[in-house]
Amino acid sequence: MYSELHANYVAYKTEAGKRRFRQIAVVEKEQFEVRIFEGNVVQREPKFIAESTDAEVYFHPNVKDAIADAEKEFKESFANGWQAFHQER
DSSP, X not given: OXXXXXXXXXXXXXETTEEEEEEEEEEXXXXXXXXXXXXXXXXXXXXXXHHOXXXXXXXESSHHXXXXXHHHHHHHHHTTTOEEXXXXX
C-alpha cells in the first residue's frame, strides 16, 4: 500500500545535555524506501516519515531487502554512539 510504514527503528544519543533521535524507517512507495533522518523529537506520524524531504533515501525492490537494510543501518548506528530507543505506544 502506497506510503505504508513497514518498520520504524529509533535510536538516540545525548550531546551537550540535549537528546537527538535517529529514525530509520521502511516505507512502501513505487519501490520500498529506507528513509533515515535525525531530529530533536521522535516522529510518530507515518505521513511525515513517508514525506520528509530531509531524509536520506535508499531504494529496494522488495520489503524483505528494505527491512534487512534498515536493520543493518540501525545496528551500525550503535558504533557511532547511538542507543536503541524503545517507543511507548
